Amino acid sequence: MARRKAKKKDSKGLLYFILLVCAAFIGYGPLSNAWKSGLIHLDRLPQSIKSAVQTSEPETQTNLSTTQGLEIPAPLKGINETILKRKGYTVSYNRTLNLPNWVAWELNRDKLIERESRTDKFLPDPDLPESEAVTTDDYKGSGWDRGHMCPAADNRWHWRAMQESFYMTNICPQHHNLNRGDWKELEDRCRVWAEQEGRIYIVCGPILYNQKHRTIGKEHKVTVPEAFFKVILCADSRPPRAIGFIYKNTSGNHPLDSYINSVDQVERITGIDFFPALPDDVEKQVEAKCDWKQWN
Structure with missing residues (x-):
C-alpha cells in the first residue's frame, strides 16, 4: 500500500x-x-x-509603480497654479479662487498604519503670504464644512503628514451632508482598495462650472465649488485600472456606483490631464474604462 x-x-x-x-x-x-x-x-x-x-509579466507593467510622481497631473494651462509639496500629498493651489485645483497622493499599506491621532487643528498655509492665506475664520458662519481633499485619515502614519493635512490649502467649502456622508464613504473605500492592492494613486479636487460662483469669507473670498471629482489609479493590478467619481456639492445619499465616471470623462469636465507619467498606451486604456466590477 x-x-x-x-x-x-x-x-x-x-x-x-x-x-x-x-x-x-x-x-x-x-x-x-x-x-x-x-x-x-x-x-x-x-x-x-x-x-x-x-x-x-511585461516589464512595463511590473515597473509602473516605480515611476516617480505617478499621481501628479500635467501642468495646467491658463489657470492660476502654485505647486506645494507636502509630506503626504501634493497640491496645485489656485491663489485667485483660494481653492486647490487638485490634490494628489499615493496611498499604500504603510500609510494605513495609524501612528498619530487626528489633530482637528486647521491652519493657514505657512508657504503663502499672511495676507493671502485662508484661515478657518473665513468659514465661520458660512454653513459650509471645511472639507478635506486629502483626508486626515490617510495621514495618520506621520505627525507632520497629519498636521499638513489640516492646512487650508487642502480644504474646500463642502456641503455638510456630502462631507460626512457619501464623500467619506469613498474615502473609506479608497483605504480598503489600498489595503487590498498594496498601493493606489489618488487625485481629487473641486469642479467649477461655467457660471457665477458663490464665495464665503470676509477677509479672503473663498470660492464655493459646484461639485468635486476624484480619480483613482491602481498601477499594480493586472492589467492596470483606473476609475473616476463626480459628486455634486449638495446633500444626497446614493450608492457609490451612482457617482462613477471614466477618467476620460472627468478630464473632459475638469480640463485636467491625469496620470501623464503612464506609458501612452496604458494611459489610453485605463482612462477610457470604468468597470465597477473590477473595484467592487
Whole structure:
C-alpha cells in the first residue's frame, strides 16, 4: 500500500514537471492570460509554476509603480497654479479662487498604519503670504464644512503628514451632508482598495462650472465649488485600472456606483490631464474604462 502512494506522488510530481517545461516553451502565455482573467488561482498551482507565471509579466507593467510622481497631473494651462509639496500629498493651489485645483497622493499599506491621532487643528498655509492665506475664520458662519481633499485619515502614519493635512490649502467649502456622508464613504473605500492592492494613486479636487460662483469669507473670498471629482489609479493590478467619481456639492445619499465616471470623462469636465507619467498606451486604456466590477 505504501508503495502505491509513493508511486502516485511520483506521477503527480512528473505531471507538474511536464507542465512547467511546457510553460517554459510557450512563454507562460496561456497560464498568464488565465491568471489575469481569473480562470485560475495561483494558490492552486505548484510554487514553481506560480513563480513562473508571476515573473512572466511585461516589464512595463511590473515597473509602473516605480515611476516617480505617478499621481501628479500635467501642468495646467491658463489657470492660476502654485505647486506645494507636502509630506503626504501634493497640491496645485489656485491663489485667485483660494481653492486647490487638485490634490494628489499615493496611498499604500504603510500609510494605513495609524501612528498619530487626528489633530482637528486647521491652519493657514505657512508657504503663502499672511495676507493671502485662508484661515478657518473665513468659514465661520458660512454653513459650509471645511472639507478635506486629502483626508486626515490617510495621514495618520506621520505627525507632520497629519498636521499638513489640516492646512487650508487642502480644504474646500463642502456641503455638510456630502462631507460626512457619501464623500467619506469613498474615502473609506479608497483605504480598503489600498489595503487590498498594496498601493493606489489618488487625485481629487473641486469642479467649477461655467457660471457665477458663490464665495464665503470676509477677509479672503473663498470660492464655493459646484461639485468635486476624484480619480483613482491602481498601477499594480493586472492589467492596470483606473476609475473616476463626480459628486455634486449638495446633500444626497446614493450608492457609490451612482457617482462613477471614466477618467476620460472627468478630464473632459475638469480640463485636467491625469496620470501623464503612464506609458501612452496604458494611459489610453485605463482612462477610457470604468468597470465597477473590477473595484467592487
